[in-house]
Amino acid sequence: MACENETAIVLREAGQKVTPQRVHILCEVRHSGVHITASRLIEELRTSHPFIDASTVYRTLASAADLGLVYETDMGSGESEFEWVGKDRHHHLICRTCGDVTSLDNSYLDGVATLLYEEAGFQADLGHFAIFGVCKSCQTKA
């Protein structure tokens, strides 16, 4: 239940009202593995908190993404996937051939952010990228 309290604090700090719906939705995002789609979230909440409407889920996720509390990323499935923004900033490498998803430390793109700031004066927010390509093992198989 530490999660509930902490989520409430984060919401309050972001200038949002702390409603039970929001706390349940965002705690579910935090607890349910890494990435989760809106429809899967709705499905899981249906059993634990059946009174929460789907539109509330969509609205909560959208505003949380705007406020930078969660990442919203297209991992190639067609549906956006959401992830709580924790301490470990990262990106993902996604293989177009086998579908394998791996994580990539934020530091790989630090150089790009620095370069953009120096050359264009642009303060880039390289939050949580999905980088598509072909993984090592799929290349050797070909």
Place this chain on the structure above:
Amino acid sequence: MACENETAIVLREAGQKVTPQRVHILCEVRHSGVHITASRLIEELRTSHPFIDASTVYRTLASAADLGLVYETDMGSGESEFEWVGKDRHHHLICRTCGDVTSLDNSYLDGVATLLYEEAGFQADLGHFAIFGVCKSCQTKA
């Protein structure tokens, strides 16, 4: 009409059947400025080729994106934007404050692709990224 012929050739080389619908849809993508959404495309085709069904437009754009004939990018509007893959590979910087969109030469991310290949053996396809952040003039105003 050079566009029609060239598009037909590209389709054939990609192993697709050359149908009038596909040629019209992809030529419209090529001609209509830089980025275009599916719904705007459907609207424009309604006047010139009213017989083309919306589902055909969506399917054509999806398969063209899979084949690497067009880029499909979320520029922040909520709708995917499509762009014909021409000679000039580029990315975009999008300001979250003023909405300004600028282009960025592909070379800025070349280093990342090299790094990913050397360190992870991952052959990244850094096609057409939308990089969000705050532009120079919006930073100075703040």
Place this chain on the structure above:
DNA sequence: GTCGCAAATGCAAGTCGTTGCAGTTGCAGC
């Protein structure tokens, strides 16, 4: 504690995009 109001929610209708299927068509082989 209670009041008042802006913000958030639930509901229902609406829009956007996807999918299954039956009919059509491009095109390779003859």
Place this chain on the structure above:
DNA sequence: GCTGCAACTGCAACGACTTGCATTTGCGAC
């Protein structure tokens, strides 16, 4: 040119997501 078949299309039903509006509620001010 014809033929045959897999690929493609249009249609209609469907699922995903959004939006307008009346009601409820969190929470700051008293």
